[in-house]
Amino acid sequence: MKKDLLYEGKAKKVYSTDNAEELIVDYKDDATAFNGLKKGTIEGKGVINNRVTNHLMKMLEARGIPTHFIKELSARETLVKKVTIVPLEVIVRNIAAGSLSKRLGLEEGTKLASTVLEYCYKDDALGDPMVNEYHIKAMNLATDEEIKTIADYSFKINKFLSEYLADLNIELVDFKLEFGRLTDGTIVLADEISPDTCRFWDSKTHEKLDKDRFRRDLGNVEGAYKEIMKRLMGE
Numbered sequence: 001m002k003k004d005l006l007y008e009g010k011a012k013k014v015y016s017t018d019n020a021e022e023l024i025v026d027y028k029d030d031a032t033a034f035n036g037l038k039k040g041t042i043e044g045k046g047v048i049n050n051r052v053t054n055h056l057m058k059m060l061e062a063r064g065i066p067t068h069f070i071k072e073l074s075a076r077e078t079l080v081k082k083v084t085i086v087p088l089e090v091i092v093r094n095i096a097a098g099s100l101s102k103r104l105g106l107e108e109g110t111k112l113a114s115t116v117l118e119y120c121y122k123d124d125a126l127g128d129p130m131v132n133e134y135h136i137k138a139m140n141l142a143t144d145e146e147i148k149t150i151a152d153y154s155f156k157i158n159k160f161l162s163e164y165l166a167d168l169n170i171e172l173v174d175f176k177l178e179f180g181r182l183t184d185g186t187i188v189l190a191d192e193i194s195p196d197t198c199r200f201w202d203s204k205t206h207e208k209l210d211k212d213r214f215r216r217d218l219g220n221v222e223g224a225y226k227e228i229m230k231r232l233m234g235e
């Protein structure tokens with residue numbers, strides 16, 4: 001089914017298929033952080049991120065969020081709808097951590113009084129700079145209506161995921177989403193939702209169960225990814 005390798009990113013390879021409107025995404029074990037400065041391998045990560053992403057995307061679809069997901073093809077590969085990615089990283093935050101803590105001087109773990117939505121312009125050469133809705137419109141990255149849809153979906157996704165994960169003793173600290181346009185212009189959720197793109201903390205111990213274990217050399221990176229898959233999928 002795979003035809004040509006269209007793109008090899010830091011975490012995934014993207015292939016064309018016989019159908020011009022469908023792609024195959026192949027998840028790698030490669031890990032990078034700090035805009036590619038830190039490189040490594042997390043054994044089994046590709047399988048876990050593929051399966052966790054698909055599990056969550058199916059759940060979101062059932063709750064009315066359109067996604068690119070079509071079908072899991074193998075442990076690492078998934079058939080998705082081809083989209084034109086809106087070049088934004090949409091970041092949703094419930095608890096201060098990472099770059100927000102640094103930027104605003106908020107101690108990691110500080111509960112935010114209300115959910116924060118941030119946009120970063122997806123451009124590796126510029127280091128994915130933060131932008132606001134005016135920049136997005138001024139650069140023609142998305143229309144007013146698309147920004148509204150993206151924000152609305154992002155808050156709904158946050159509510160669904162936070163509630164679902166809370167039952168599994170996982171705090172959803174923050175996460176990154178990407179959206180894309182189908183050929184008819186419909187906005188759908190694309191890319192991935194995984195321990196690479198979310199901060200997951202154990203609700204009781206606040207142990208980090210995500211890529212921060214790799215970024216910060218905390219050890220037991222593989223164990224944390226496995227624990228997330230076990231809590232979400234029972235295996």
Ligand code: ADP
Nearest residue numbers: 009010011012014068080081082083085190191
């Ligand atoms: P990066 O580009 O940051 O290194 P990845 O290794 O995850 O990231 O590469 C996957 C690429 O595929 C990303 O650029 C992502 O925006 C893009 N992508 C994700 N889903 C789709 C889709 N349904 N259609 C087209 N492109 C997609």
Ligand code: UDP
Nearest residue numbers: 091097098099100174175176196197198199
């Ligand atoms: N994130 C991501 N890809 C990026 C940048 C951030 O998936 O290129 C996720 C990250 O895993 C975290 C959230 O977005 O869950 C917020 O990240 P932050 O801005 O705090 O950046 P970081 O501290 O990771 O540099």
